[in-house]
Amino acid sequence: MNLAWIVAVLRPLDIAPHPNFRNPEYDAAPYAQLAGIVSGDPSRWSHYSMEEAEGSVSIDQGVRSAEMSLTNQGIRVGLDGLVEEIQSEESIDLARSCALGLLACCAAAELDEYEKCRRILEGLLGKTTVETPEGKLVRASLLQQQCLRFRDSGRDHISQTTEILSLLDEIEDSDFSEFPMSPGASVSYTESLRHVITALRHAAWSLVPMRLVVDGADELPPSLPTWQQLVRTPKSNQASKIDQLRASEYSKFVEASFNRMFRSQTRTIGGRGAPTLFHAALNYELLGDVAVYRLRKEHALMKLVQCMSAARPDSDEVADALRLLRHANLKSEIDLAVERIRASGPLAALAKDSTQILKNRTEPRMLRASELRVLRGAADLMTQSDARNALSLTCRVIEAGGAQPAPGSSQLDVVRLESAWLTATRLANIAEEDDEIALLLLQAAQDEHQGDELWDKAVGRSLRNLNWENVSPQTKSRWNDFFRSNSSRMAASRSVFEALTSGHTLPEHAVLEDLEDVANRVNAAMGGAAMSDTEASASVEIVTQALASIRSEASRGRFSFRALDPADVAAALIIYADATMLWPTLSEFLVDQRVQRADKSGAFDRLSYSSAEVPPEVAEVFRLKSAALLQSQGGPFDGDVVVPFPAALRFLASRRMIGEPETFSLISQMSGSGEAESREEASRTVATLASSIASPWLLAQAMQFSHDSEPAVRGHAARALSFFAATQSEFRESAEYRLVEMMGDEGILVPLLVIRQMSQNRSVPDSVKEAIGVLVANHPSLTVRREAAALLTEIR
Structure with missing residues (x-):
């Protein structure tokens, strides 16, 4: 068993050819070429998979397939070739099969084919023995890869971690058979293996959920250090080398950005190409270390910054970046990326990634919030048949408790379910199954969580996505009956429902008690429902009090985030309920320099688009205060920091006040x-x-x-x-x-x-x-x- 193959993928620089120490015989060795490929350093490998005929006997077919599996265009062919090599009866060196198997798992995971990962690893593990140190090392590396893929696909892996640590402890001081090292290597083969063992041990520790370590759970491996010891443990030598590669690529990225910004005239012929964190991430993928999640994120972000700045982004590259964000199990970053791609394209990237999810992540445990977010964003790119399949899978996720957190971690039920509800409602629009999902949400609303504000708002946000024209009168009636009996306990959901159903569910002789009631009534007026004088008067009083409260707080330097915008509601009352008596109060509020811009923008924009006449005396107030208004700065909680104040500019210019x-x-x-x-x-x-x-x-x-x-x-x-x-x-x-x-x-x-x-x-x-x-x-x-x-x- 030639362990050079194992070191070639787990610590490639010790095996890869060195540009300053050329040795034609060594450099042509398949394990040396494989190490060069994994290292990502062009000076240490040649792109030989395309240089000779397909059937050339001078090229190791496993190495050729490995090279192809690391490219977007050749990943499928490369993966199939690796599997064929692993299963070949001619493959007698288990170390070689293990090295190729680790690369095959990386490629299969990139395609979300975790069942293929399972078959590859189980087949190889079945061939291992623990009678020699070499056999134990091979088995430990395969088990660690299995742990990472189990975690990626929502399966528990603690039992494998126990065996890995036991195997590594047993071979810590073992004598291994000697194998060739790169002429440029700075360590001996024994030192190289010690570094590999340490890196694998750290990788095994890293995948154990910290919550279990802190709690001292019974299922933890007995040799696992305490959380204090884990925090104090320095990085492995191999992790430091990966960090060096990562830092080098970031340095190239900053240099390229500088040259572009400052219009450098220097042109480089050849070189290492565009900066990429692919190989840094690949090294952690092969080790099975949890640090790969951070590298997946960084690789995705760098790729997106590079791709999306191009005139026509490459859809395959963008799809791969989305996949990396999903595999890093991110939320805010994938939200931003999906919305940007939906807005400006390439839509093919979103469609490709969603197709890959639906094809391979077919069990609820495999769908996390990140996968659901992609499905939600790609919903209207699907055929009705695909949308129904996606909806069926999403409903199974809801039955299983919602989006799946990482093994060993936990989330609030409402957080897990909301992601699935939002996805289901978006898919229902395309699948034309809004009525079924409306009933599913009604069941959720009727659950024992009534009175839970988070639950109420999550249901309300989900209701917004439904096409209520496709919801049956019977289902609407059931929702209406529910709100009549539980209006005080599901206020946010009721507000959304009444707004989206054009006010048809408003109870007779409704009493307006707060700003939310006024907003609901104004929404109904916007939908065509008449507002009585009594309702208008009550609404004006409530809104006036809300505006006065904000001004009072602002005068004392106190600012708040609000679910409802009183000034916007006041503007809507003027436009849709002819509440002209609000003009003086609203104008004083809008020109008050102490009130933050966020509390004014909605009203200014609504008035900009409206044809409602501004009384002359009110217009004069705005003219006199226009300069101060336009130059007002954003407040401490204002997301809007643009000067001049954009919403005020739109209002003043559209009304010819400037x-x-x-x-x-x-x-x-x-x-x-x-x-x-x-x-x-x-x-x-x-x-x-x-x-x-x-x-x-x-x-x-x-x-x-x-x-x-x-x-x-x-x-x-x-x-x-x-x-x-x-x-x-x-x-x-x-x-x-x-x-x-x-x-x-x-x-x-x-x-x-x-x-x-x-x-x-x-x-x-x-x-x-x-x-x-x-x-x-x-x-x-x-x-x-x-x-x-x-x-x-x-x-x-």
Whole structure:
């Protein structure tokens, strides 16, 4: 048994050829070539899988397959080749089979094929013996790989950890058979194996959940150190080498970013290529160390930053980055990535990753929040059949208690279930099974968790995703009956339900007691339900008190986050309930410099889009305070830090309370910012003003924004262009041409914003109608196709 094969994958630099110590005979050895491939250093290996004929006997077929398995294009062929080599009767060296098996498991896991991992490892473990130190080391490395793949697929692995640590303890001081080392290696073969044993031991420790270690659980291996000892233990030598590789790639990334930012004229021919953390992550994958989760995350983020900055991102690379985020079991990062991909594409990446999940993660234990998030984001890219399969799997996850946490860890039931509920409701839209999921959520609402605020809000957020037009009257009635009897215990869910069902469920002679009741009543008024004088009067009183409370707190330097926006509710009352008596109170609130901008933005934007007349005396208040308003800074809890204050600018400019020259100057100030948020606000302001101002300078800015790298900036620019395309100005054709181009955007956001704006404009040029027809026929998103078809029906 030649342990050079094991060291080649677990500590590759000790075996890989060295550029300063060339030895043609050694460098041609298959295990040396394999080590070079795993190391990721181009100077230590040659890309020989493509250099000779497929059947060439001079090339080790296992090494050829290993090389191919580490590429996006060749992973499937490479994996099949590795499995064939492992199962071959000619494979007599178990160390070689083990090394190839570890690489095969990495490739299979990349494809989410954990059942294949299981078969590969069980087959190899069945061939191992523990009669020699070499056999024990091989078995320990295979078991550690099995532990990592069990953890990745939601299975317990503590029993394997016990055996691994026992095997490693037994061979700590053993004499191993000598094997060849790289001429450039700085250690002997015995020292190299000691480092491998230490790295495997640390990897075994790392996969034991810290909660179990701290609690001193009975099932823990007897030789496992205490948590204090684990914290104090320095990194293994091999972990330090991997960190060096990681740091080197980060250094290359920073250098490349510097050269790009400062427009370096230096050009490098050849070199190591673009920075990547692939091989650093691969080294931890092969060891089976929990540190691989951090490397998966970092590899994904670096890949996304590189890919998404390109004019046309590679969909395979983006899909791989999504897969890495999932395998790192992240939440916020995958939320951001999925939404960005949905907005601007490539949608094929999202579709590819969701297909891989549905094909291979078929058991509830294998679906974590990260997998559910991808399925949710890809829902409207699925066929109805695929959506129904995904929904069936998601319902099984709900039955199992929700998204699965990592083995040995725990989460609140509501946290696990909400992710599954949100996914189910999104998939139900595509599968046209909204009624069934509405009943499932009703059952959840009726559960013993009534009165739990977290549970209530989670159900409410899930209800938002349902298409209530597809929910039967009987199911709506059951929800209504439930809320009548439990209104005080599920207030958030009731609010959402009443808003989404157009107020048809409002109880007669409802008593308005707080701001939430007022918001529900205003939502009903927006849906067409009349508001009585009594209700309007009560609403005004409640909103006035809420606004006064915020001003009072702000005067004392106290600020809060709020679920409801009183100023926005007040603006809605003015617009939809003709509560003009609120104007003085609302205007005083909006110009109060002590009130944070977050408490004003919603009202300013609602008033910007409204045609409600502003009383002259109120308009004068805004004119006098306009300069201070526009230059107000964001408060301590304001996410909005753009200056000038964007929402105030939209309101003041749309109501002609400031002149066009000043408006032009302020928009230009925002558009020239390097911050995407500032440019988005500028583009949104242009779109708002385009409905009432047909100035050439607005069109020029809209055209400029239409080429921005940020999808939200382009989306609002397209809204503005839709107004200019419907005018008879001399620039109409330019606006129309660019608008049609933008409707072919690969993402969802730009086409959707154009469609929704066109549905309000009603005046649609013929070329844009044709583009809408193309969306109906070809766009990958069902949401875009549905809304485009509805618009086409309206305008024909």
